[in-house]
Amino acid sequence: MSSVLWFQGGACSGNTMSFLNAEEPTVIDLITDFGLDLVWHPSLGLETGATARKLFWDCARGVRPVDIFVFEGSVIQGPGGRGTYDVFADRPMQDWVRDLAAQAQVVVAVGDCASFGGLPATAPNPTDSTGLQFHRRDPGGFLGADFRSRAGLPVVNIAGCPAHPDWITQILVALATGRAADIALDDLHRPQTFFTSFTHTGCTRNGYFEYKQSTVAFGDGTRQGCLFYEFGCRGPMTHSPCNRILWNRQSSKTRAGMPCIGCTEPEFPFFDLAPGTVFRTQKVAGVIPREVPEGAGHLTYLGQAAAARIGAPSWSKKDMFVV
Ligand code: SF4
Numbered sequence: 001m002s003s004v005l006w007f008q009g010g011a012c013s014g015n016t017m018s019f020l021n022a023e024e025p026t027v028i029d030l031i032t033d034f035g036l037d038l039v040w041h042p043s044l045g046l047e048t049g050a051t052a053r054k055l056f057w058d059c060a061r062g063v064r065p066v067d068i069f070v071f072e073g074s075v076i077q078g079p080g081g082r083g084t085y086d087v088f089a090d091r092p093m094q095d096w097v098r099d100l101a102a103q104a105q106v107v108v109a110v111g112d113c114a115s116f117g118g119l120p121a122t123a124p125n126p127t128d129s130t131g132l133q134f135h136r137r138d139p140g141g142f143l144g145a146d147f148r149s150r151a152g153l154p155v156v157n158i159a160g161c162p163a164h165p166d167w168i169t170q171i172l173v174a175l176a177t178g179r180a181a182d183i184a185l186d187d188l189h190r191p192q193t194f195f196t197s198f199t200h201t202g203c204t205r206n207g208y209f210e211y212k213q214s215t216v217a218f219g220d221g222t223r224q225g226c227l228f229y230e231f232g233c234r235g236p237m238t239h240s241p242c243n244r245i246l247w248n249r250q251s252s253k254t255r256a257g258m259p260c261i262g263c264t265e266p267e268f269p270f271f272d273l274a275p276g277t278v279f280r281t282q283k284v285a286g287v288i289p290r291e292v293p294e295g296a297g298h299l300t301y302l303g304q305a306a307a308a309r310i311g312a313p314s315w316s317k318k319d320m321f322v323v
Pocket residue numbers: 199200201203204205206207209226227228233234235236254259260
């Protein structure tokens with residue numbers, strides 16, 4: 001039986017919504033089949049008021065052991081480092097986070113905000129938000145780069161906005177069944193099993209990408225063309241399994257005609273949401289994508305793109321998924 005305590009900081013509850021939609025396993029399965037003891041969760045916890053406060057203090061003081069401390073949302077440090085923009089159960093949330101992280105066997109950041117600061121940490125960041133162990137791509141965040149939980153692990157970052165339900169539940173199952181040592185992390189502390197491949201991997205538009213055939217307009221044949229060239233798709237630069245582990249078991253953003261906006265990466269949201277940057281490929285000299293697929297150089301990419309366009313077969317200019 002592994003105890004799980006879940007708190008929320010600067011969050012929209014999106015990761016909670018995602019978690020509650022889990023199917024393999026479901027949240028019920030986690031409790032009945034995998035022995036998760038859900039000590040408290042903002043949407044599922046039964047305790048309120050003084051009872052809840054006592055429970056939290058018992059966890060924070062080590063009276064009640066916490067095996068897995070899950071945090072959703074950014075850590076709000078403002079104003080002036082006091083954290084009083086986010087008060088929960090009579091004290092700044094950041095104080096709860098510090099105490100609970102010190103007691104937990106494992107600390108898990110769920111979502112981009114808890115992992116890297118996410119949307120709340122976007123400039124000018126009025127709440128002084130940050131991630132648990134990273135601020136954007138920089139190690140540190142709230143707990144510091146050297147933080148290790150009682151089990152000797154750094155914060156496990158399940159990035160995403162939101163994280164896919166399977167990414168959350170499968171990591172919780174691994175931790176709850178004593179397989180923490182099997183979770184290999186990348187340099188941003190994301191589980192490699194989910195964050196090594198790209199959104200691009202398995203996208204049904206890959207044939208179009210290969211021959212540099214662009215989608216022409218939103219809603220104009222959502223299954224035709226690739227969204228990289230005009231619509232700002234970040235699939236080739238974003239580490240996620242979104243086209244391998246489908247959403248709702250059937251689709252993904254890019255399959256539905258929506259560009260990947262890179263929500264599993266520390267820079268998300270990109271370009272500080274400046275007008276004209278969302279859903280628009282940023283280009284140099286009007287034609288060259290400012291960012292090319294990870295691992296490719298601009299010159300190599302340009303040469304390959306030109307050749308691919310010339311050699312594009314006729315099928316690459318059509319909708320391949322006509323029913
Ligand atoms: S739509 Fe995006 S993820 Fe899909 S093939 Fe094009 S660039 Fe890759």
